[in-house]
Amino acid sequence: MAQAFPYTYYACDCYDSNNTSSTKRASQLLQEADEDERTFDPRSPRANYSLYPLEHLLYCEDCQQIRCPRCIIEETLNWYCPSCLFEVPSSVVKSDGNRCTRSCFSCPLCTSPMQTFSLDMAGDVAPPFILECQYCRWSTLDIGIEFDKGQGIAAQLARIGNGGKHIPTNKEREKERERRKEIEGRKSRDLLSPSIESTNTDPDREEGPPSHDDLFSNLTAFYKSQVDAQTPSNPFSSHDINFSSPSAYSRIMNLYSTTGSKKNKRNKPSAMREAASSLEGLTIYDPANDAAAIERIKKEGWGVTLSPAQKHAQIDPNVRFVDELRPLATLLCTKRSKRCRSCRQILTKPESKITSTRYKIKLLALNHIPRLSIRALNATPPIPVASRTTDTLHYNALNPGMPSHFLLHLSNPLFDPIKVTLATPSTTPGRVQSRVTILCPQFDVGANTDIWDDTLSSSLLPIKRGSITDQAPQIEAGKIWDRGRNWTSVAVEIVPGFTDAVGSGVPDELEEDEDVLEIAIFVRIEYETDAGADERGPGDSRGGKGEKERREEAFWTVVGVGRIKG
Amino acid sequence: MSRPIAKKAAAKGEYIETDSGNKVSRRSAITGTANITLGGRTVIMADVVLRGDLHSTRPTASSSGKEGTPTSISIGKCTVVSTGTVLKPPCRMSRGAPNFYPMKIGDNVFIVVGPNCVISAIAISSHVHIGANVTIHPFAVIKENVKILPNTVVPGAMVIASGSVVGGRPARIVGEVGEGWGVSGGGAGGGLGVGGGSEEKWVEGGDLRELVRSIR
Ligand SMILES: [Zn+2]
Ligand SMILES: [Zn+2]
Ligand SMILES: [Zn+2]
Numbered sequence: 132m133a134q135a136f137p138y139t140y141y142a143c144d145c146y147d148s149n150n151t152s153s154t155k156r157a158s159q160l161l162q163e164a165d166e167d168e169r170t171f172d173p174r175s176p177r178a179n180y181s182l183y184p185l186e187h188l189l190y191c192e193d194c195q196q197i198r199c200p201r202c203i204i205e206e207t208l209n210w211y212c213p214s215c216l217f218e219v220p221s222s223v224v225k226s227d228g229n230r231c232t233r234s235c236f237s238c239p240l241c242t243s244p245m246q247t248f249s250l251d252m253a254g255d256v257a258p259p260f261i262l263e264c265q266y267c268r269w270s271t272l273d274i275g276i277e278f279d280k281g282q283g284i285a286a287q288l289a290r291i292g293n294g295g296k297h298i299p300t301n302k303e304r305e306k307e308r309e310r311r312k313e314i315e316g317r318k319s320r321d322l323l324s325p326s327i328e329s330t331n332t333d334p335d336r337e338e339g340p341p342s343h344d345d346l347f348s349n350l351t352a353f354y355k356s357q358v359d360a361q362t363p364s365n366p367f368s369s370h371d372i373n374f375s376s377p378s379a380y381s382r383i384m385n386l387y388s389t390t391g392s393k394k395n396k397r398n399k400p401s402a403m404r405e406a407a408s409s410l411e412g413l414t415i416y417d418p419a420n421d422a423a424a425i426e427r428i429k430k431e432g433w434g435v436t437l438s439p440a441q442k443h444a445q446i447d448p449n450v451r452f453v454d455e456l457r458p459l460a461t462l463l464c465t466k467r468s469k470r471c472r473s474c475r476q477i478l479t480k481p482e483s484k485i486t487s488t489r490y491k492i493k494l495l496a497l498n499h500i501p502r503l504s505i506r507a508l509n510a511t512p513p514i515p516v517a518s519r520t521t522d523t524l525h526y527n528a529l530n531p532g533m534p535s536h537f538l539l540h541l542s543n544p545l546f547d548p549i550k551v552t553l554a555t556p557s558t559t560p561g562r563v564q565s566r567v568t569i570l571c572p573q574f575d576v577g578a579n580t581d582i583w584d585d586t587l588s589s590s591l592l593p594i595k596r597g598s599i600t601d602q603a604p605q606i607e608a609g610k611i612w613d614r615g616r617n618w619t620s621v622a623v624e625i626v627p628g629f630t631d632a633v634g635s636g637v638p639d640e641l642e643e644d645e646d647v648l649e650i651a652i653f654v655r656i657e658y659e660t661d662a663g664a665d666e667r668g669p670g671d672s673r674g675g676k677g678e679k680e681r682r683e684e685a686f687w688t689v690v691g692v693g694r695i696k697g
Numbered sequence: 698m699s700r701p702i703a704k705k706a707a708a709k710g711e712y713i714e715t716d717s718g719n720k721v722s723r724r725s726a727i728t729g730t731a732n733i734t735l736g737g738r739t740v741i742m743a744d745v746v747l748r749g750d751l752h753s754t755r756p757t758a759s760s761s762g763k764e765g766t767p768t769s770i771s772i773g774k775c776t777v778v779s780t781g782t783v784l785k786p787p788c789r790m791s792r793g794a795p796n797f798y799p800m801k802i803g804d805n806v807f808i809v810v811g812p813n814c815v816i817s818a819i820a821i822s823s824h825v826h827i828g829a830n831v832t833i834h835p836f837a838v839i840k841e842n843v844k845i846l847p848n849t850v851v852p853g854a855m856v857i858a859s860g861s862v863v864g865g866r867p868a869r870i871v872g873e874v875g876e877g878w879g880v881s882g883g884g885a886g887g888g889l890g891v892g893g894g895s896e897e898k899w900v901e902g903g904d905l906r907e908l909v910r911s912i913r
């Protein structure tokens with residue numbers, strides 16, 4: 132997702148550890164980083180899979196580590212339709228699929244939700260009803276479908292084919308199969324009759340090729356009958372055969388095993404055969420279908436065909452033309468709880484009620500690791516919205532070769548003061564090399580104490596320089612820029628690289644987003660906290676006189692500063 | 698809840714501040730003020746159009762029993778409607794006559810939208826962030842904790858489930874906001890840079906009090 136400059140992403144280190152269960156401590160990590168002299172490259176293709184905004188990261192208190200979507204396990208609590216907000220029991224999801232079975236549909240052309248309308252001329256809510264898209268005005272009238280009732284559209288639609296044709300139910304299909312089998316049986320008995328004649332009178336021909344659903348039902352019926360035939364003296368229930376179940380597998384293995392008992396030898400089973408006719412679900416490729424499709428495109432143009440996305444969204448994979456489209460039942464959503472992948476600790480658990488947005492458990496990274504942000508030093512003080520346009524212009528056109536100053540701002544969510552060490556490669560990786568210097572890489576950040584302390588002591592705050600006083604801001608190496616209750620800011624000097632130094636000097640040769648100035652910053656924090664006080668609160672840190680425990684935390688961040696002017 | 702007409706005689710500034718702390722720009726275009734309620738500490742910026750005059754014309758069988766002024770737009774607390782946005786209650790033809798339905802917007806909603814973009818949702822819940830140049834067609838329902846990306850067109854009657862990020866024309870769900878949506882963390886209350894890497898004191902979907910305070 133494209134984000135406006137400036138932004139900060141946090142790297143979860145699970146991206147390069149093969150074993151997520153390794154509980155490396157921050158100090159070890161740091162050591163390794165020192166030894167390897169490895170720096171995080173925001174341009175590497177793998178970085179895409181480890182960088183997240185802080186809001187998306189969770190924190191495992193047991194492992195004392197950031198947890199990203201890659202190193203958590205999700206558990207579905209419940210399923211619901213996002214449109215009508217009805218909960219769907221998981222048993223129904225298993226039997227009927229992951230779509231709304233009420234009246235929620237989206238447009239097969241543009242994906243917008245469809246609404247039920249009455250076509251009654253008098254303005255009453257009376258039949259016939261249709262589904263219509265409010266965005267592109269596609270409606271079920273385009274495929275010749277009207278409904279008798281305004282409710283239960285899904286059930287009605289399941290019985291109406293395009294053009295108003297009746298779609299047989301499973302029972303009707305079964306009857307039809309029986310009928311045809313009889314006809315075929317009669318034909319095969321009369322072997323001597325000319326075959327051409329019999330194919331001409333075949334009702335199958337008149338109706339065109341069987342539909343996808345017909346074939347599927349024929350095929351499942353055929354395989355069921357095959358399995359039933361193979362296991363006549365089956366002690367298990369024969370009606371629910373699950374090919375993936377171990378019992379069914381062992382049954383099949385028994386059929387083929389040579390060391391069968393005498394019983395098995397007596398009625399030696401014939402091998403299972405494959406479908407051999409369309410009644411059994413076999414489709415024979417018919418070039419006439421393709422020829423007809425090509426002929427149609429020649430006549431009516433590309434307009435009648437579907438885009439890949441539209442075709443992909445359809446249930447029937449063989450759909451090609453707009454008149455074959457079906458409204459799409461809305462996909463269900465889930466509510467999920469999340470666990471740490473290595474220690475199985477629950478990290479988030481929402482309330483199970485569909486309408487509730489609250490959480491029973493929510494362990495967020497932003498309550499455990501400092502928030503790092505960057506802004507241009509000379510940017511106008513943050514007057515919201517109004518200054519927005521000028522600011523974005525600024526960040527989108529950094530002057531190459533011009534040293535410019537930025538402020539790195541670090542705020543501490545912990546109830547203990549922290550010692551921070553920042554590190555960054557002096558030049559950014561890649562072809563557009565920008566020089567980066569953090570003027571004060573080591574500093575302290577105050578504890579996140581009660582908010583009232585801040586207002587009381589705000590007048591006594593140390594070193595307050597910059598935009599508030601009239602003094603011209605002074606940037607000194609080794610000194611912080613500004614500080615507040617639980618935050619500290621330091622200056623960074625950045626010399627954006629030249630984009631036209633790339634290649635032969637033609638800016639066109641820049642790859643996508645190669646002119647984006649991103650800085651990888653390694654953040655290491657160190658603090659002392661009450662041992663065992665996992666549920667840290669403002670009261671705990673003050674009142675607790677127990678053992679102090681030293682803790683460390685280290686992680687990579689990527690700060691998106693802006694785009695370099697071409 | 699107070700009607701925005703209760704104005705304080707204040708110094709000539711950009712905003713008129715009401716008793717409950719609503720800030721309404723002098724340059725906003727509000728019609729039918731009697732039909733609009735603002736929850737307090739809500740900001741209506743310049744050139745915002747609030748069509749309070751488009752209220753239900755049906756005989757109101759109001760729940761409170763009193764035959765009073767129908768509400769056409771109600772906005773909650775700490776909600777910011779930025780410059781140029783048009784809020785127009787949704788309309789449906791009923792027996793040949795247009796009938797308007799009241800629009801309800803929750804708390805801490807930031808409508809960035811901008812000039813000439815019309816919002817006609819029937820309901821927008823709390824902690825919603827609506828990006829620049831977004832158009833919302835009539836009767837859309839936006840649930841809590843939703844982010845609408847810039848330049849999105851939300852089609853009519855779309856229900857956006859809570860926790861979704863939507864974008865595109867027409868809007869479709871492109872992601873989830875993440876558990877940390879709207880949580881400013883311990884960083885709130887001091888200094889800059891609470892926002893997701895930017896310099897603001899507030900986060901998208903979070904408490905907008907700081908933002909409201911800074912607007913004057
Ligand atoms: Zn991870
Ligand atoms: Zn539904
Ligand atoms: Zn459509």
Ligand SMILES: [Zn+2]
Nearest residue numbers: 191194471474
């Ligand atoms: Zn864990």
